[in-house]
Amino acid sequence: MTDHGVEIAEITVTGPAGFEAGVIQARPHFLAADGCLGFALHRVIETPDTDRLVVRWRTVGHHMVAFRASGGFQAWRAAVAPFLAGPPVVTHTRAVDLG
């Protein structure tokens, strides 16, 4: 396992199209953030009002400490706030080396 951490923010949305537009608007703030290595949006097939933002970070600290304190995070929350049915549920994962 590396030190990298993948953020998974599971988000129930009130409107997938509006939320998606907010994600597109906020994406540059993630991609410009120190330690951000990639950004994608996945939609749960069984419950299409559930999206998962998948952001790869150099370390969990780049997300939880640096980005959370940045203007980029404020911009992200402002862009998507109208479309959140509840608070995002955030976890981080690491790939397990299966040899």
Add this chain to the structure above:
Amino acid sequence: MTDHGVEIAEITVTGPAGFEAGVIQARPHFLAADGCLGFALHRVIETPDTDRLVVRWRTVGHHMVAFRASGGFQAWRAAVAPFLAGPPVVTHTRAVDLG
């Protein structure tokens, strides 16, 4: 969005090392399955007894219909059953095209 579906099986385990060995043992059954495009194991950093099996399938049906009815699925369940704290929670996702 493509027709591809990524299976995410969230699994709370009784022992990460034993579960990991079971995953390594079962991996060939996934990789040999019709429509399986990739296989990985991710561990949740905040709750290390929670793993997420991430399997890419050509379609959801390749997983839920064909693989679930196969001997490979039985082999997978046999390999990891001793290490499951509860039933896996399975969802499928598709990447959203953000343009």
